[in-house]
Amino acid sequence: MSLPVHAVPSLDGAATGSVVEVAGDEAHHAVAVRRLRVGERVVLTDGAGRSVTGAVTTTGKRVFTVEVAEVADVPAPEPELVVVQALPKGDRGELAVEVLTEVGVARIVPWAAARSVAVWKGERAVKSQAKWAGTAREAAKQSRRSWFPEVSPLATTADVSALAGAADLAVVLHEDASEPLAAVEVPPHGRIVVVVGPEGGLTDEEVASFLAAGARSVRLGAEVLRTSTAGVAACAVLLARTPRWR
Structure with missing residues (x-):
């Protein structure tokens, strides 16, 4: 089964080993509704071709963080x-x-x-x-x-x-x-x-x-x-x- 995807405003500077923070409504839904847990693997994307995969390292009421394991830059589909x-x-x-x-x-x-x-x-x-x-x-x-x-x-x-x-x-x-x-x-x-x-x-x-x-x-x-x-x-x-x- 494919990993859940969460949207973030930007992934500029994301690299293997770095930590990306997800906050606001996106994080609230993941943590409070979907019951996201530390250690779970997720995909984060900026919706403009860049995605990262990694494990959740911390969770809060309206925030969670992910340690990046992989970075993928996908070209825009053609046509x-x-x-x-x-x-x-x-x-x-x-x-x-x-x-x-x-x-x-x-x-x-x-x-x-x-x-x-x-x-x-x-x-x-x-x-x-x-x-x-x-x-x-x-x-x-x-x-x-x-x-x-x-x-x-x-x-x-x-x-x-x-x-x-x-x-x-x-x-x-x-x-x-x-x-x-x-x-x-x-x-x-x-x-x-x-x-x-x-x-x-x-x-x-x-x-x-x-x-x-x-x-x-x-x-x-x-x-x-x-x-x-x-x-x-x-x-x-x-x-x-x-x-x-x-």
């Missing part, structure tokens, strides 16, 4: 996957973020699509983005990732078009598309952008904007998936044809 996720209703946004993180997405971009039922404005936008980011952080630890995904601020359709235009490959999931995603040639490096529409579907104007930017309209299959699961299915199709999953 980089970016998913533009139209805002779903209810708690389906957190579900989408969780499964996208588990499958290895590097960046999740919440998008205010024309037919999105959910609305992020003002204070709610800030809180909702923070909630998605927290979900991504916890899912990254659970899936033992060294690189944590970024959750971007809410994007407009113009923002998404610009993102698609700068990608090495951009695909828009559309149930009426004639080209299957499985037939698209996938670059082994660079950035891949996947655009997932809302439950109500994409508008003609949105599709036209993305295609004009260089994106390709594709379908997954005969079934119509929910917006909260379509992204992870598309990423799995793409990843299966890259060195990341071979």
